[in-house]
Amino acid sequence: SQKIEQNSEALNIQEGKTATLTCNYTNYSPAYLQWYRQDPGRGPVFLLLIRENEKEKRKERLKVTFDTTLKQSLFHITASQPADSATYLCAQSGGSYIPTFGRGTSLIVHP
Amino acid sequence: GAGVSQSPSNKVTEKGKDVELRCDPISGHTALYWYRQSLGQGLEFLIYFQGNSAPDKSGLPSDRFSAERTGGSVSTLTIQRTQQEDSAVYLCASSLGNSADTQYFGPGTRLTVL
Numbered sequence: 001s002q003k004i005e006q007n008s009e010a011l012n013i014q015e016g017k018t019a020t021l022t023c024n025y026t027n028y029s030p031a032y033l034q035w036y037r038q039d040p041g042r043g044p045v046f047l048l049l050i051r052e053n054e055k056e057k058r059k060e061r062l063k064v065t066f067d068t069t070l071k072q073s074l075f076h077i078t079a080s081q082p083a084d085s086a087t088y089l090c091a092q093s094g095g096s097y098i099p100t101f102g103r104g105t106s107l108i109v110h111p
Numbered sequence: 112g113a114g115v116s117q118s119p120s121n122k123v124t125e126k127g128k129d130v131e132l133r134c135d136p137i138s139g140h141t142a143l144y145w146y147r148q149s150l151g152q153g154l155e156f157l158i159y160f161q162g163n164s165a166p167d168k169s170g171l172p173s174d175r176f177s178a179e180r181t182g183g184s185v186s187t188l189t190i191q192r193t194q195q196e197d198s199a200v201y202l203c204a205s206s207l208g209n210s211a212d213t214q215y216f217g218p219g220t221r222l223t224v225l
Contacts, residue, residue, distance in 0.1 A: 041219075043218050044154075044216050098159055098169075099156075
């Protein structure tokens, strides 16, 4: 079955640097990959969706890439700020109406 | 407009008791999902409702878990004879119903079974 893998170790970076988070899938290429942000005690909030035939998608300081050869999506936050500190979840969808979520990676941006 | 709401926000219960968790989706969203999230774990799919179709219950962990959605809107997740391993945050999400659609999540209900 399809698995979505994200680095379980927290990513610590300095304010102003670019944060890069990784999402790997194990089997078939999903039609869509979505990225969500989750703050403690809250539900996930949608950030970006990228389609299988898209290489890159941008929104303000956010950029997502989709590499079907590497079976990987990268999520970048440029000019990171302490307010960007949160857990970021990757999810695949398209094969069915039920998305599969990764466990998420915690990002900590230090001032 | 209003987002997805869930109640209660916190629920503490004793082992063996039944609990009901409620979800109010965004108006007009035909798809509704229930997930469970344990500490440090990812989102575990429980059940999916789409319009008037029969729900996809493939994620329910045992027959102690059930859910219904009345009138295509409000949903209730019921856990009977709760166990300590049921302790988790239960999240509800709704969407317009296509597989590419954004899921809008509620704040969750934190369930603690003593």
